Amino acid sequence: MTVRRVSAEERLTTSFALGAYAFEASPRSVARAEEFRGYLPYNEGNRTLVVEEGRTTLAAASAIPMRQNVRGEVLPMAGVAGVSSHPLARRKGHVRTLLHQLLDEMRDEGHQLSALYPFRPSFYARFGYVGLPKPRTAAFSPADLGELLAADLPGEVGWERIGEGYRDWRAFTERCLNDRHGFSIFPGYRDVGLRDRDEHWLLTARSGGTITGAVTYRIDDHGGTLAADDLLVTDPLARALMLQFFARHVDQVERITVQIPADELPELWLTDLAVHVEARVARPGSSAPMARLLAVDALAGLPVGPGRVRVELTGDRWLAGSYLLDGTTGRLELVTGAAATVGSPPAATLTAAGVSALVYGVLDPVEVGLRGLGEVPVDAAAELRRLFPRQAPYLFADF
Template identity: 25%
Template sequence: MRWMELEIRQLTEQDYYERMALSQFAFQMRWTDDQLKQRKQTYLPEQDWGVFDGANKLMSALTLLPLEVWVQGKKMAMGGVAGVATWPEARRQGCVGRLLSHALETMRNEGQSLSMLHPFSFSFYRKYGYELTIERKKYAIPTRLLPSRKETPGEVRRMAKPDVAVLDAIYSTYASRYNGMLARSADWWTERALHKEGAAVVYFNEEGSPEGYVFYDCLDGKMTVHEIVALDETARTALWTFIANHDSMIGETTLFAPIDDGFPYLLDDPRIGQELIPYFMSRIVDAEAFAKQYAWEQGTGEESVLLRLEDRHAPWNDGTFRLSWSKEGEGTLERVDGAADSGADAISCDIQALTAMLLGGRKPTWLASVGRVSGSAEGLKRLERRIPERTAYLMDFF
């Protein structure tokens, strides 16, 4: 297959069934004719990009979702990459690589300075500048080890029909405390977050304000907690007491939590099942725009470091830059190619390491110790001081 025979373009409604055939094959699933007709009603072809051969046959495709995520307490536009698929006869011919490079240009043009995806292979997407930023803890808690039930002020109310406005008010406050959490739209709530089987309960404090919720399901003696969100310790205690009240009907409770979650420490017996799971990858799409939007740590005055950045798939990120900060924590990244790139403050890294530092909680000094970053001790410490500490987490999937 020659490059000149390939075309990258957005899909149209006429490409729907071809795209669905590729997705079903790649992800090993089957949809009935009725399911395909139903899905077509909400299909958004403008979010799908494909590689077509000279006969206009779809060879590879991906979905590019226009989303927002919380980063250092601020909402940031993000391009979510999903549904990446290729027919076997088109594999190892660069189709996905071309699609991803095109997607990076598209995201940059749309003002999405950040991208995220769930990888089928971490090593594959690392070749294109993505890096592991989000891990999750999975708990498996035998009922006998659930927290002791305690009396709390306020009340927990079951919602016959989930009130998205109430849930989102709680969720948004919680999500803003982490890097990588989605800023959910109303459609995302109804079509994604609440699409699973289960029930929602909300904790209201003494003043009647909602401060926590649990979305869960019980089946075959097992409770699956889809989401648990508590804004303070009282809400957390009330929600776990609610969960413990299911002790006569369940033998185990499973849930996911952020990697900094301290729940086991609070148990009388912390010997519960815990598993650390690598989850999502992220990538800085436009380093200059990202640095300007990022909420850096405040300092004692103006500071800067010289940054030699490598990015093989986004040439606008590749080169030498001056990363500067104001006393108040405003940052700028300015290209200074051709300037002297040696000195006490020079730092060298690739886009993956920069993403790991700013989104994944990896400290510059640690990355330097394992050979992922190079630079002077003073420059690395200066950069490290300017990166606020915040855990990365994501409750959604796309």
């Protein structure tokens, strides 16, 4: 058996074929196989590794070079996707082998973070990944938005197909990347697939000529559902402008659904809004994302609170070592060696998932200990809590 990186053309008969079996209805038609070629431009910059035996592809995995905001800093992130294996070669360690090599190579190229959507979270937990919040779906009737119809809101909305408005959409997501913790976006070569397919409407909110909100959506049928994707807004006015636009569909659709971040509260949007909010997590097929640090250097310079603690990172091929995390200046300083023990700061032992959970803001230090992701004494927990306050990350990109 060999592990190698495949070329773009080779994806047609290796990773694409395995991925179709793993994630689509099968057996696929000949016409479906021909459609694979159309995907090649949107995968050109991906790194795809396969395990082979003879001419048979046993497993495949890809990494997408992305960017992600972590506590205000935008860092290179490897989005792992297309992890699949031959049905006769499963549970033989091939995916483990691929992931180790894939993350080794992406880390060597400077990617300091990694994220993915797992087929089984406990499997990826062994690779140091920790769960992130899944965006919620809010569902409501356009009739309940009626009070907005008469509202005189400052600002305006724009409405066009995504193929026409893609440049504005991309620019706004770049802005969100810089402003929102956890936010990540695809590289340009992949993101343009949204423009080229041109299967969505684009709604934008503007204030003073500047875009302050954007959402893509589709309508499935008359009397059906207006299904909006991620509702991206910079302020409540932008959200109100877009909800006002949706209210005008009261005689066209029965229901509106929209994706929202985990910390959004649609029950407070309007007085008489009857809304159902759901985040369904199940396996397979409806997983919440996971993420991890790939390099300790990602921590250097992060905006943090004024904590100071020594950590021993254990059990990980990429992070293991002893470090002093010092946030007294408001920016995290990493100290190693003898200097890390000066002043006898509180100490904690953390796994890769444990430190990732704290940095991404998804677990309290006490929860890290309760989950078996480290040993965190009370004094160290207090310092880690000051360094990394709880904060809800919003991954956004679905890969």
